[in-house]
Amino acid sequence: MLRAVALLLLLVSLPAHAALEIEITGAGENQVPISVVPFAGEEQLNLSIAKVVADDLMRTGLFKMIDPSGRLPHEPRDIKYSDWDGVEALVIGSVSKLGDDRVEVRFRLMDAVKRSEMFGHIVSARSDQLRAIAHRIADMVFTRLTGSNGVFSTRIAYVNRNAGNYRLVVADSDGYGEQTILASKEPIMSPAWSPDGTHLAYVSFEQGRAMVFVQSLLTRQRILIAAFPGSNSAPTWSPDGRQLAVVLTRDGSSQIYLVRADGSDLRRITFSGAIDTEPCFSPDGRYILFTSDRGGSAQVYRMPAEGGTATRMTFEGSNNFSPRFSPDGKSFVFSHVSGGVFYIATQDFDSMEMQILTSGGWEKKPSFSPNGKLVLFATEVQGRGILATVSSDGRVKQKMFPQQGDIREPMWSPYLRQ
């Protein structure tokens, strides 16, 4: 039973090199042993699709990747199940070149225990979209094996700072396909994805101080949505994409305002006189989490999205910063400071219990993957700013090293429309 998925990607090629080198530590509690067998016909391509699929799945820490070591079935009838003892699932398939510069991949996920096919698909795209094909396959396999959506086709945004040159970058979730959205000699901060993944809001100092821009990733056009005296920063989108919360100092200290995505209808919603910043909307749009030092130290607070009484949410350690709701809205992730060390932590809204996910360092700016399974954050290794992820249970950790410069201010995209 084959289902065909044609990726009509009217795109040009992505750079083939990885912008980030990846190192993984830890493992899931019960790693599922699986094997991704090199696809028939891959040798005619400049990329092994099966390897990209295997790497995607391996990085989750949920699977134990078994080397096919010479066993190369491509169709169900080729599989000698007795050869695959201890392997629970197999991904097999074949690649064929179509006319019109297109590539078609037929693949099947086989249950090696029940000795039956779980599902099969045909994915096709232009030949310069091989990585996109592989990420789609990995997403489908992951979803079928775990019951949660894969995030391999999503993207990440971050700032690369290299000797006084700043670049706002968007890359695939595995660090490949890095593209510069904005290059500047002045600082860039706080990229924020629109809920549909088509726009980035960010802070750029290119006009001499912090101002908030919204830029389309499709047309590259952008608008300046906040350029008041002082600092304009910390943009974040409401879940319906119609408005943003931004932080302005035009009335003195940093306060939170709402503004439409075109820059109109500005409304102030905090009136503390303290530093109120880093707003984040709840997935249902009803609440805003933010950082404030109104109580004497920087802590996470929650208030109604249109303003109103704020409730302090964090009480542990010396300071807590940069809150982000989990995709299901039941918890939030933040940067927790204790003894001068920055940790990534989550806290459940019901129990109010905090869980520290990392071993600590200069760990800042966490954001959830759209399936809520991973947290992306910025940290530092040997004086270099790098990206890292940790599974939301804290078990699997991954570090992504840039080829050059320091990485700062990462933000995971939402699911992208397909």
Next chain:
Amino acid sequence: MKKILWMMLACGALAGCASDKPLEKTAQPEAKPQEQAVVAPAPTTAAAPMDDVDTQAVAKADASKPQEQAAAAPVAVPASVQAEADAKKAAEAEGARRAAAEAAAIAQLQAKQAVAAKADPLNDSNGALGKRSTHFPFDVDRIQEEDKALVQAHGEYLESRPDRKVRIEGNADERGSTEYNLGLGQRRANNTKRALVLSGAEEGQIETMSYGEERPKCTQHEESCWWQNRRADIVYK
């Protein structure tokens, strides 16, 4: 049973494709500020050509007159030639006098400026205005006792020189989120501005901004560095 599902990933539907070729093409112009940014460079580009026009116009007017007269001379009667020659001499003498006067005026102005520059306490790096940064303890934005004299001196100077303008740039160490530190740096800049105004400066002379932790003077993870980064700089324009 084959079920065909076409997933239309046309360029408009996927952010992934948005950042591909069409983007790279426009990457250069995009790096330049748009909209408001266009407004900013306008005054400087407009000012330069205007100066050129002025000097050219003066040179032309002076040169053209004698030329016209010389061309007319051969057909003119001797008496008027003499008269014209006298007039020309007078004009030349007048011109020379004017030039000398102008040169003298310029020299005088330059001398005045030189004296003023020497006298401007802002140029004395060892003077009261030599120090231009306020420093702060961790997570504090109040002006510290030891910086009050410094701020007082700059406030009084600005009061005495209403033509001068400053920009105050707030900064923070790295112990906080980048956004919190942007806010903290802004508060340090705002408080430095307030202190300058209390010392005599006008609000309109002072602009504030914050770099937060984005422009550290020193990048080691230690207090000797952090102290340098927790500051507000008074930058004269």
